[in-house]
Amino acid sequence: PSRFTTLIPSLFVLRPSLAMSSATGTVTIHQPLNYRAGARVHPADGGQAEEVYEPATGRVICKVLCSGEKEVDLAVQSAKAAFKIWSQMSGMERNRVLLEAARIIREQKEEIATMETINNGKSIFEARVDIDISWQCLEYYAGLAGSLAGEHIQLPGGSFGYTRREPLGVCVGIGAWNYPFQIACWKSAPALACGNAMVFKPSPFTPVSVVKLAEIFTEAGVPKGLFNVVQGGAATGQFLCHHPDVAKISFTGSVPTGIKIMEMAAKGIKPVTLELGGKSPLIIFSDCALENAVNGALMANFLTQGEVCCNGTRVFVERKILNVFTKEVVKRTQKIKIGDPLLEDMRMGALINRPHLDRVQGFIKQAKEQGAEVLCGGDLYVPDDPKLKNGYYMRPCVLGNCTDDMTCVKEEIFGPVMSILPFDTEEEVVERANATKFGLAGGVFTRDIQKAHRVVAALKAGMCFINNYNISPVELPFGGYKASGFGRENGRAAIEYYSQLKTVCVEMGDVESVF
Numbered sequence: 001p002s003r004f005t006t007l008i009p010s011l012f013v014l015r016p017s018l019a020m021s022s023a024t025g026t027v028t029i030h031q032p033l034n035y036r037a038g039a040r041v042h043p044a045d046g047g048q049a050e051e052v053y054e055p056a057t058g059r060v061i062c063k064v065l066c067s068g069e070k071e072v073d074l075a076v077q078s079a080k081a082a083f084k085i086w087s088q089m090s091g092m093e094r095n096r097v098l099l100e101a102a103r104i105i106r107e108q109k110e111e112i113a114t115m116e117t118i119n120n121g122k123s124i125f126e127a128r129v130d131i132d133i134s135w136q137c138l139e140y141y142a143g144l145a146g147s148l149a150g151e152h153i154q155l156p157g158g159s160f161g162y163t164r165r166e167p168l169g170v171c172v173g174i175g176a177w178n179y180p181f182q183i184a185c186w187k188s189a190p191a192l193a194c195g196n197a198m199v200f201k202p203s204p205f206t207p208v209s210v211v212k213l214a215e216i217f218t219e220a221g222v223p224k225g226l227f228n229v230v231q232g233g234a235a236t237g238q239f240l241c242h243h244p245d246v247a248k249i250s251f252t253g254s255v256p257t258g259i260k261i262m263e264m265a266a267k268g269i270k271p272v273t274l275e276l277g278g279k280s281p282l283i284i285f286s287d288c289a290l291e292n293a294v295n296g297a298l299m300a301n302f303l304t305q306g307e308v309c310c311n312g313t314r315v316f317v318e319r320k321i322l323n324v325f326t327k328e329v330v331k332r333t334q335k336i337k338i339g340d341p342l343l344e345d346m347r348m349g350a351l352i353n354r355p356h357l358d359r360v361q362g363f364i365k366q367a368k369e370q371g372a373e374v375l376c377g378g379d380l381y382v383p384d385d386p387k388l389k390n391g392y393y394m395r396p397c398v399l400g401n402c403t404d405d406m407t408c409v410k411e412e413i414f415g416p417v418m419s420i421l422p423f424d425t426e427e428e429v430v431e432r433a434n435a436t437k438f439g440l441a442g443g444v445f446t447r448d449i450q451k452a453h454r455v456v457a458a459l460k461a462g463m464c465f466i467n468n469y470n471i472s473p474v475e476l477p478f479g480g481y482k483a484s485g486f487g488r489e490n491g492r493a494a495i496e497y498y499s500q501l502k503t504v505c506v507e508m509g510d511v512e513s514v515f
Contacts, residue, residue: 022342025387027054027118029062033207033231034071035214037078038224043071046232050204055121055350056341058390064207066232072199072239078225079170079197080245085223087167087195091146094193098142101220105135105185105213112212114342116181119208121350121392122304123341134185137474137490141193144495148194150502158508165499167195168271169247172240174261175210176252177203177352178307184210186474187250188217188227190494196247199228201240203253205352207231241265248498251275252309255483273487273497275309275479277412278440281433282312282469283423283455286320288445292467294328296445297418300469302336302396305351306360306416309484310441312469314409316429319422326400326420330376333396333418339383350392351415357392360415364397367408367419373401378417404432412438426451430458439481443469462488 029052032040046068051060067075086094105112113127120127150163173187180202191198202210210229217227230236234257241249241264250273251261258274265272282300284293300312317325341349351357357380364378377395382388396416402409409419423429433442443465444455456464462480465471472478477491487497 022340023114023118024340024342025054025057025059027061027115029208031211033062033064033211033229034067034075035211035227035229036075036225037228038218040211040215043067043231044074045070046236050233052119052205052207053353054118055352056118056391057387058354058392061118062208064204064231066204067230067236067239069239072230072236072243075199075228075230076170076240076243076245079199079228082223082225083167083169083197086192086197086226089195091148091193094195095142095145097221098138098145098189098192101216101222102135102138102142104216104219105131105138108212108216109135112181112209115212116209117341117349119206120177120180120304121341121352123346123349124344125347126304130179130182133472133474134182137182137185137189140474141189144492145193148495148499155505159506160508161503161505164502164504165194165495166502168498168500169196170245171196171198171248171250171498172246173198173200174237174240174249174251174253175200175202176309177205178304178309180206181209181213183252184213186478186489187252188213190489191250191498192217192222192226194495194498196498197226199230199240199246201230201232201236204231204233237261238264241270242268244268246270248272250487250497258485271497273479273489274485275487275489276440276483276485277414278309278311278438278480278484279314279410279412279436280310280312280438280441280443280461281314281316281459282443283429283433283445284315284317284321284325285426285444285446285448285451286318287447288321289447289467290321290325290328293325293445294332296443296465296467296469297329298332298336300443301418302333302348302416303470305348306396307352307414308470309412310463310470312441312443313413313417313419314433315418315420316423316433317420319424322420322422326375326398329418329420330398333398334376336396338381338393338395340385340388348396348416351394352392354392356414357394360394360413360417363408363411363413363415364399364417367399367402367406370406370408371401371403372399372406372408372419374398375400375420404435410436426455430455434458434460437483440484441465441480
């Protein structure tokens, strides 16, 4: 977290809010969580109820009704109608609406961050950063909306051609539970800037905050129905992917689900963006600034309770500094304050749910059986506050004595578990870093700038960091190689994935026939 304060110092001034006295354990949600044609609605069909938990306490905060095929169709038709209006507006008109949405998010940041923390379990400290990145994303794409253009090409004899960058139509966004609001903004901002409509399905574990985004878009002035929300699990997702009026699907989540979505999209020849899992390498050379590298390793493993797809969970440390680095990482990890995520001084909250906590614990147990050494943490944590006793907490874990063939080093754990691996040479560590089916991210800590650029050039990963980690400016594209997916979120690159190019050829003379 110390790296955050360097980058964005203004975010961490204490503010009077719900979080100051902690609303943990007090919130229950009664409003409908579907959003269609500019209003919260109950789904027209489906109706199977899923319990939604507050990770900090284990309480049920609401029940979400899953959307059936009819509700999905109503949401898509509503978006299709709004698309006809929105796609005809100029880029500057769309710019003004997106800027207004960004302003409202900024204004309501504390309320949104608090709800994100209650439904997701991450610290309020982090949730505020997520919401700031969200409005920045909308501002960035608002700026691009007015500049979207094709090009003019001169042809012989006074003839010419030109290209038009056109929207796709109704896009589907399917979000993950680790960054519910932020992922919805990462997908909707470029989609809307390009003139598309969107139907968004959040994770059934975190259905709450995305509906707030839908209300904000409506308040900002988008045509009613331009951004709709349907709730549900795999069945709802299938209805969306198979719908004939859906033009594109953008998914963030696991590799197995990504494969299924790609298969479904293939039947309708729909383009997809897939942002999937990772098992990313973080390489610490002996010539690094040690404190900076330790900060980087903590940032690469313990944000959002370790539930981050691009985390650098394979920490390769040059053997000469293995002991001193490991000792410092363990000391710092043991100081991470765990507990009520709405309290200002907490830096780690609760994992998303009991089954996921059990799964992470299973990885640690297996790691010990395979010969890894638990250097700190890894056990369940019960805060002193009695209302938190059923929450999904664990102490962040550092594993030593790891080898490349261990399950904890090969598979994505998606929890606060760092594996430390020694290495001797640059050539060796690059080969080992790339020996994975994943390719989402990678990081290097060294004072040798030539070596840093040489190593990141050799890493087979889509998002690389030099002397920092897990920084995601909205101006830069984000996405993976190999099994970590394809397509890009953020940056100018995302425009390519939410628009299509039309070529127009204009003849200024007589048509010469060959017949």
